Amino acid sequence: MKTDSFRLRRVFAITSVAFLFTLAISPAKNYFREYRSIQEQFRKLGASRAHSLKDAKTYQNRPVAISQIWLRDFGNRVDRCTTCHQGVADPAMANAPEPHRLHPWTAHTPGDSDRMGCTSCHSGEGLATVRGDAHGTTADSSSPLTPLANIEAGCGRCHTSEAVPQAALLSRGRALITKAGCYACHSVRGHEQFRSEAPPLNSVAVKTGGEWVRQWLKNPRAMDPNSSMPNFQLDTQQIEELTHYLFSRPVNPELAAKVAAASQEAPGDAVSGKKIFSESRCITCHTVEGKGNGSAPELSKVASMASRGWLLAFIRDPHAFSPETRMPRYHFSDSESRDLVAYFETELKDFDAPEGILDPLHVNQTLAEKGAKAFRGLGCFACHDPAQGTIKEKFGPDLNGLGDKRAASLDFGRRTDLARTLPAWTAAKLMDPRSFSAGLKMPNYGFKNEDVQAIVTALLSLGSKPVPEAYHPVSHGTSAPIPGGAIGQLVQQYRCLSCHQIGTQGGDISTAPLTFEGSKVKRDWLVNYLMLSFTIRPILEERMPIFRIPKDEAEKLADAIESFYVNPAIPEDPFAGRPASDQNASEGQRLYVANGCRACHIIGPSGGYYGPPLTDTSTRLKPGWVFKWLKDPQAWRADVRCPNYGLTDTDALRITAYLETLRAPGAQKSSGGKG
Amino acid sequence: MNRTLIVALGLVLLAGCSKKTKEVKLAATAGAAPLSYELRLGKDTYQHYCMLCHGESGAGDGFNAFNLDPHPRDYSDPAFQKKKTDAELADAIRRGGAGVGLSPLMPPWGHTLTDAQINQVVLYLRTLERKPE
Known part of the structure; x- marks a missing residue:
């Protein structure tokens, strides 16, 4: 009996000790947590950096505690990162070692830390208080930190526009994705309307020869480095089948007739063609041996790419062949276009091309049918014939949510050499898409290393969860209407939007947006400029092509610009209601010199030519615009390099008055300025 | 005689191989070190606004430099970098040549x-200091 109770007591005692021990585990574990020693370090560091005894005391008296930012309206996010990163908002912690360092300045820090938290930009596991868990360095973390190289991916979670200020890498990545045409095969929210610029392949049989198509399919970039068509790594058999298929595609009869008629014309004069070519400023978009903008095809071998008839017919009406092309329709006369093509045939051809590169192909139906299957199977249709995509789904996988994919869910296949992370996987997919396993279809885009980092950054910004409305960035773009009717047709014909921006639309080849052009330039100047677009900034390779717009069209366009594209904030007469001393042009000239404007601008014989010459300012520019520009050049376009000098109204007006005295020789004195 | 030759050849080959792998590794790490976000912003700003005159390397040999008298400062010069504090550099950027008694x-x-x-640009300028040969 007695031994029984003793045994019971012993069991009880052991259980109690075990119980106490178990109870102690949690506080002990907590006691040894890394964040406690980090907070201890922070207190010491803060005290050592404090400027007053009081500040030092405040640091020393900081309690040891978990701190967190709780964002109820942002997916109920709880970010405990500040438990260790205690100095993120503490200016005394500038340049302190991590994890104590002050967060670098960004558009959202320090201002928005309480509204945005940490993981919304950086990813990572907000709730965790252990380093490995929080940073997601453990295997199969659901949300690892975004690496430094791709840090701007965080910006892209909310900022969905293509260009994001202060995120150059992200913006470049997005632009590269658009240029490469990824959206043709992959779904990404906001890009449902994407249409590839790839040619519609409606006139292959009358354009080029079988041998040229074979060479092109083998490696498009070898034939045209500006092409955005990737290398499909085709074997000889596939190339043969596809070539026969392309030549079997029906040719639009109207186009065939145009090409046939043009091919009968007599050859033109190559010398005159060369002159027309350089005068028309074709390299504003095209390149010749790499010189030029490069957004349109390289032309140094163009005469070995297409037949004379096709080139003639295309130059005369590019929009008939390719409705989506960015190429404008010029006013070349029949003989001028013949001269141009003669120039191509003498100088812009591949002198090493095999004989008969442009010989037509006799279609073998069996091969063509196989080629038709390959055209679908390889996904060629996604860019060249989107109408074939009858299925709702895109040809490639959906990319929405890619940025939140767990590394463990990715198929690394044969690539055992890669770090098991999403950025490494994505980069490898871009560099060598088919290296993961056999049978993959994505072609090789030949991206450069730095391009890959930019594209990875852009892809990591594609989150799986939508960002709440309250966090959508405010758009600063001005939306301006694109006119319809006769003016709209002219804008279409000359493809103004290929180079110029109007509001939030348009290309980026020109530095001059047209949104408020009517407030900027004088109508008479504009009419002359449209009729004969002389060079404004000779250092630019991309200059306005000379369309030789007829006078009536030029006047219509100038009137439309004068009435639609104006900014009411820009006054017609900036001197109205100002004292006469504000029109002191000689004082303006002194200010022009004192501010060093001549570093970039030419007046008369001297000055730099980074900026436009100002010799004929009053012939070209409206004084109200000049005044507004001087007050805030970046208001015109955010990336303008002319510095804002912080001029007073009086000084800006005086410089305006001085510039108003400058006019092109022979031009009439305008009424706006006083000498 | 023959044996020593073979051994020597083998050694040379081995040395060659090991050198090659080392180089590959070095190249990989050099490409992998990304600039911090601040430095990247500084570099973008520098390349957009400053490079035209001051040049890509900061040597004062930008596109527009030939046209300026006096020529732009060569701030890749280690002596200049040492002489100027961050605050002085930032001040010159902020107020311009005329503001600090130099060329307008x-x-x-x-x-x-x-x-x-401006602080980001200064941070980037510091990375442009020429390394002594």
Whole structure:
């Protein structure tokens, strides 16, 4: 009996000790947590950096505690990162070692830390208080930190526009994705309307020869480095089948007739063609041996790419062949276009091309049918014939949510050499898409290393969860209407939007947006400029092509610009209601010199030519615009390099008055300025 | 005689191989080190606004430099870098040449760039210091 109770007591005692021990585990574990020693370090560091005894005391008296930012309206996010990163908002912690360092300045820090938290930009596991868990360095973390190289991916979670200020890498990545045409095969929210610029392949049989198509399919970039068509790594058999298929595609009869008629014309004069070519400023978009903008095809071998008839017919009406092309329709006369093509045939051809590169192909139906299957199977249709995509789904996988994919869910296949992370996987997919396993279809885009980092950054910004409305960035773009009717047709014909921006639309080849052009330039100047677009900034390779717009069209366009594209904030007469001393042009000239404007601008014989010459300012520019520009050049376009000098109204007006005295020789004195 | 030759050849080959792998590794790490976000912003700002005159390397040999008298400063010069504090550099950017008693051809950027942007440029300028040969 007695031994029984003793045994019971012993069991009880052991259980109690075990119980106490178990109870102690949690506080002990907590006691040894890394964040406690980090907070201890922070207190010491803060005290050592404090400027007053009081500040030092405040640091020393900081309690040891978990701190967190709780964002109820942002997916109920709880970010405990500040438990260790205690100095993120503490200016005394500038340049302190991590994890104590002050967060670098960004558009959202320090201002928005309480509204945005940490993981919304950086990813990572907000709730965790252990380093490995929080940073997601453990295997199969659901949300690892975004690496430094791709840090701007965080910006892209909310900022969905293509260009994001202060995120150059992200913006470049997005632009590269658009240029490469990824959206043709992959779904990404906001890009449902994407249409590839790839040619519609409606006139292959009358354009080029079988041998040229074979060479092109083998490696498009070898034939045209500006092409955005990737290398499909085709074997000889596939190339043969596809070539026969392309030549079997029906040719639009109207186009065939145009090409046939043009091919009968007599050859033109190559010398005159060369002159027309350089005068028309074709390299504003095209390149010749790499010189030029490069957004349109390289032309140094163009005469070995297409037949004379096709080139003639295309130059005369590019929009008939390719409705989506960015190429404008010029006013070349029949003989001028013949001269141009003669120039191509003498100088812009591949002198090493095999004989008969442009010989037509006799279609073998069996091969063509196989080629038709390959055209679908390889996904060629996604860019060249989107109408074939009858299925709702895109040809490639959906990319929405890619940025939140767990590394463990990715198929690394044969690539055992890669770090098991999403950025490494994505980069490898871009560099060598088919290296993961056999049978993959994505072609090789030949991206450069730095391009890959930019594209990875852009892809990591594609989150799986939508960002709440309250966090959508405010758009600063001005939306301006694109006119319809006769003016709209002219804008279409000359493809103004290929180079110029109007509001939030348009290309980026020109530095001059047209949104408020009517407030900027004088109508008479504009009419002359449209009729004969002389060079404004000779250092630019991309200059306005000379369309030789007829006078009536030029006047219509100038009137439309004068009435639609104006900014009411820009006054017609900036001197109205100002004292006469504000029109002191000689004082303006002194200010022009004192501010060093001549570093970039030419007046008369001297000055730099980074900026436009100002010799004929009053012939070209409206004084109200000049005044507004001087007050805030970046208001015109955010990336303008002319510095804002912080001029007073009086000084800006005086410089305006001085510039108003400058006019092109022979031009009439305008009424706006006083000498 | 023959044996020593073979051994020597083998050694040379081995040395060659090991050198090659080392080089590959070095190249990989050099490409992998990304600039911090601040430095990247500083570099972008520098390349957009400053490089035209000051040149890509900071040697004062930019596209527009030939046209300026006096020529832009070569701040890749280690002596210059040592002489100027961050605050002085930021001040010259902010107030321009005229503001600090130098050539007005260097414009003031204080109304165009924010303080944060100017500090980022200074941070980037520090990386442009020429390494002594």
